[in-house]
Amino acid sequence: MALHDDLRTIALAEFAASGYAATSLQRIADLAGTSKASVLYHFASKELLLADIVSPALDDMERLIETLEHAGGLRRSDFVEQFVDLLLLHREVVPLVINQGATLDDVPVMHRATEIMRRVAELFRLASGSTMEKLRFGVAFGGVAYTLAAAERLGLSGEIPIDEVRSALLLILHDLLVPAESAAH
Amino acid sequence: MALHDDLRTIALAEFAASGYAATSLQRIADLAGTSKASVLYHFASKELLLADIVSPALDDMERLIETLEHAGGLRRSDFVEQFVDLLLLHREVVPLVINQGATLDDVPVMHRATEIMRRVAELFRLASGSTMEKLRFGVAFGGVAYTLAAAERLGLSGEIPIDEVRSALLLILHDLLVPAESAAH
DNA sequence: CACGAAACTGACCGATCGGCCAGATTCTGA
């Protein structure tokens, strides 16, 4: 069971860093100190390995969405806080979905990810919103995802404590999303 | 010369939509109604095709950065406006660099793109900024780039006139970036 | 018309990919 988890961890890191297509099963096997055939013993295929990695995050996100959909009126500020917590909890998976979702939408699990993001957008009733509102949504969530993904690559990260990141992201998202709820801008 | 430009256009669209690695020269050739060997006649290699597509945008961006670096004091509001205009001008290239830059940093032209983004970050003196300021920068530019890239995929786009996008993005970026310049938050 | 340059093509190459399989090895519990 140890190797099984190691493979998940290693594959996630490699998929996020180098891309799904560019990461071969052989490389994952090498990093884990095993053979390619062994990887395919634990995960029936490369796509199922990806699904195994991404699905838990999608499950959590779907659960949050459904809770809010059945809660009648949606308070954006509530959603934002829980949403940020989920993003931080699965912060390694987020860039994988964001950056490579479009490329991999023929892979079922990534198609599901795209569908979930669409539902988040609908939750904010963005289809009927103004251009300004649509763009605020895009900048907010795209921006958060990108920041989680690429800040380190640009040398902007250092070792920022995660609580600090959390509160800063909450402020930024709140500024971008919540004002549009009540106040006419 | 017509085919040469067609190949650039087709390849850009495919690279952005499906990813560089996932787009084969054969597919580009098919879409252009020619042969793979013909593509490699016009562009010596797949990497050079990518470079040919991305370089003009990088040149423009580098020119803007150098102008501002030699201008002494930087006024963020000036930079933001010119920056947004460049992003919109090259709006097909932006998602290519943003979404696949990390994956392809072994390709010289993409490494150059990453370097340019790092210089933009330095222009904003983000290395010495607070966590809040760093994250604002990440959210702002990542968000804009992601919005240009993926808004359509999530069905948020419709046919928004580009002037409207421009002014909305300017407002959002201004809110995110410029206040930090003078006012202590 | 002629001739060199430019444009184009089909066939082929080595490398790498995901996946399969027969068999070897290790683990586990009656």
Add this chain to the structure above:
DNA sequence: TCAGAATCTGGCCGATCGGTCAGTTTCGTG
């Protein structure tokens, strides 16, 4: 102890990739 399940491996397969090359067709121009 030992049989069966779980785990692991090397070798192989077909497909596809980027790239090369010899040779053909098309084009521009004197």
